[in-house]
Amino acid sequence: MQKLPLFRTDKELTQIYCRHVDTVYRICFMYMKNAHDTEDMVQNTFIRLIKDGTRFESAEHEKAWLIRTATNLCIDHFRSPWARTAYLEDIGQPAETFSFEIDYTIEKVKKLPPKYRTAIYLYYYEGYSTPEIAKILGKNESTVRNYLHKGRKLLKMEMEDDSL
Numbered sequence: 001m002q003k004l005p006l007f008r009t010d011k012e013l014t015q016i017y018c019r020h021v022d023t024v025y026r027i028c029f030m031y032m033k034n035a036h037d038t039e040d041m042v043q044n045t046f047i048r049l050i051k052d053g054t055r056f057e058s059a060e061h062e063k064a065w066l067i068r069t070a071t072n073l074c075i076d077h078f079r080s081p082w083a084r085t086a087y088l089e090d091i092g093q094p095a096e097t098f099s100f101e102i103d104y105t106i107e108k109v110k111k112l113p114p115k116y117r118t119a120i121y122l123y124y125y126e127g128y129s130t131p132e133i134a135k136i137l138g139k140n141e142s143t144v145r146n147y148l149h150k151g152r153k154l155l156k157m158e159m160e161d162d163s164l
Contacts, residue, residue, distance in 0.1 A: 008050070017046060020063055023126065024070045030110055030121050031074035041077065045070040064136045067126075071118055071137070108158050109151075116151030119144055 008016075021042065028041040048069050056062040109120050118137065122128045130148070134141040 013046075013050065016049065016062060016066075019059065020066050021046075023063065024066050026125070027067055027070045027118075027121070028074055030117055031071070031078070031114065033110060037077075041070060041074050044073050048073070064132070067122070068136050068138070075114065105155075108155055111158070112151055112154055116147050116154060119147035120151040120155070123148055 024042050024045050025038060028045070029035075029038045032038040032041055045066060049066065054065060056065065106125070109117055112120065119133055122133045122136065123130070128136065130141050130144050133139075134144045137144065139147075
């Protein structure tokens with residue numbers, strides 16, 4: 001079955017963007033760890049939305065689609081040979097400024113391996129349940145529970161190391 005293109009109006013796209021840009025930005029930032037690459041991935045996510053013909057059943061379906069798309073685009077970025085290239089001028093640049101507040105815990109979450117990072121972030125910062133995260137990531141619920149369990153253990157070890 002071929003998916004027919006769905007042409008969204010500018011108004012619809014603007015509304016979707018306004019509803020979800022903060023969430024998409026935070027998801028991308030968890031992977032990219034700097035403002036410039038994060039903004040590129042946010043832009044790519046919404047470009048994918050413009051080109052995609054998915055019909056959303058609800059605002060939650062729309063949000064889940066954007067989270068999954070952003071996650072996949074960020075993961076694909078790091079699989080690319082371009083992402084493995086380091087340039088001398090990129091080394092030692094000062095930290096970027098961000099449009100959202102970063103607390104101590106989120107700094108620790110950002111250092112987790114991607115599968116744990118995404119599950120922890122969606123659960124604690126976005127408020128998704130385990131079944132919802134499983135659906136968004138295309139994983140079994142038991143796998144997501146495992147990611148959360150191992151992610152919590154890693155976070156606990158990191159925080160205990162800092163308190164010593």
